[in-house]
Amino acid sequence: MRLYGITLERGLLLAPLSGYTNWPMRILSRRFGAELCYTEMISAEGLVRNTKNTLCLLKRPPQDAPLIAQIFAHSSSDAALAAKIIEDAGFDGIDINMGCPVKKVVNRGAGAALMRDVPLAQHLTQAVASAVSIPVSVKMRAGWDSASINARELAGAVEMAGVRCIILHPRTRMEMYKGIPRWELLSDLRRSTAVSVVASGDIRIGSDIERLRALGADGFMVGRAAVGRPWIFRELAGGKPPDIDERREIMLEHLDMLCSLYGRQKGTVFMRKFISGYVRGIDGASRFRSLACKAASFQELQAIIKRLPASRDSGM
Ligand SMILES: Cc1cc2nc3c(=O)[nH]c(=O)nc-3n(C[C@H](O)[C@H](O)[C@H](O)COP(=O)(O)O)c2cc1C
Known part of the structure; x- marks a missing residue:
């Protein structure tokens, strides 16, 4: 399978996890079989304003590749400028965060707040996709809350704006990280969009992957299960746990x-x-x-x- 133009054998991805997925965690995850990694979310505004702590998040050793940088933004112009900085820094792709549920982020109109404003989400995505020539993806949730499930609508909008891949964590913003993921939405996206679809949520064992593959997932993103357990990727590929x-x-x-x-x-x-x-x-x-x-x-x-x-x- 190919994601972001990169050929992957199994489609095993390390999720972006703010406060965790710095280069040490990425390097260890790769060693055990993560084929593609993401930075933790990076403020587009911070990148554009050259904030020292933000720029630090772009640093990585040469062997930390292939690597997708994830941004969060509310302003399309900041997002486009940040995307250019990321492209110039040699990343393999850009992911736009439309799923972060944290108040500090949604109160600024970024992360999952974009799910409530599909025209802005589309405009912002288009601004990023036309600013760079590397592939762009969007990571989204099921919707804001159970009364406003709109992953399919948002996926259609960002596909038209030029994304090559959609990552779905099928819980709502209000559900945060609990409750049963709405995997039926994954098959729904598979049918309604032509771009690659990556599953994110509660992937822990090989049978999770088989189930999600059957629903149409092209890639399998592991987050919490990889914290302090980088060997999860080896286990997901059928290998043994460490002694x-x-x-x-x-x-x-x-x-x-x-x-x-x-x-x-x-x-x-x-x-x-x-x-x-x-x-x-x-x-x-x-x-x-x-x-x-x-x-x-x-x-x-x-x-x-x-x-x-x-x-x-x-x-x-
Ligand atoms: C501590 C923590 C930090 C996270 N940070 C990010 C982030 O920076 N960007 C993002 O898109 N998702 C973030 N997520 C969501 C994960 O990428 C993932 O979609 C979610 O945790 C479900 O997958 P899992 O069950 O494999 O962890 C975060 C989740 C947790 C628990």
């Missing part, structure tokens, strides 16, 4: 990469977000978690990880 030694090595490498991105202090604190995922299901996980999350320095956390597996005998 403790492998988990330990991955955690140490993840910590190292975070420290090279943020410096030792911030990198060590950032690593806490992943600890639960890394040790879920193993003996002594809860003791390990509480020790690791209290580690005051890089050296301390590194030593705790090296002592995995946690056991009462080893003093953990």
Whole structure:
């Protein structure tokens, strides 16, 4: 299958996750089989105004490819200018966020708020698609709330505006991340649009992929299930889960990469977000978690990880 003009063997994608999918998480996910990754959402306005923290989100090592940059925007002109910056920075595609439910974003008319204003969503998409020559996609939800399910209408509008791919997380903005995804909307989009359709939501095991493929999905995006579990992509391709030694090595490498991105202090604190995922299901996980999350320095956390597996005998 091809997405953004890139040939993929299995269609396994790492989702954009704000606060998580920086280059260390992307590099590890790729190693285990993620074929295409996304940046976390980036403010188009921040990019255009050259905000330091925003520009940082574009940084990545050369092996972090292929990579799609995701923007959120309310203004079509900011979105188009940001798209040009992203194209010039060598990204393989641009995704426009029309699904973020967070108040800070929707109150500014971006993210899922665009689902309530289809003409603006279409105008903004068109502005981006005509500003660049790299492929453009839109990531959307089912609708704003259960009384206004309009993914099909929005998909038609952005298809006309020039997108090559639609990513559907079929919950409403009001549902946030809970409740059963409305997968019937995926087959609906498959029938009503000619562009590629990617499924996002609760993909955890191989049978999820088979089910979504049967509904017409061209790609399978994994988000929460990849946090602290980059090997999920290997498992989804039929491979084995890691043993403790492998988990330990991955955690140490993840910590190292975070420290090279943020410096030792911030990198060590950032690593806490992943600890639960890394040790879920193993003996002594809860003791390990509480020790690791209290580690005051890089050296301390590194030593705790090296002592995995946690056991009462080893003093953990
Ligand atoms: C902490 C968190 C941050 C997220 N950040 C983004 C984001 O920056 N852009 C985006 O399009 N979706 C974002 N999402 C939504 C995910 O990409 C995905 O669509 C959703 O979590 C459902 O997939 P999952 O069940 O595989 O996590 C975020 C979700 C979570 C839980």
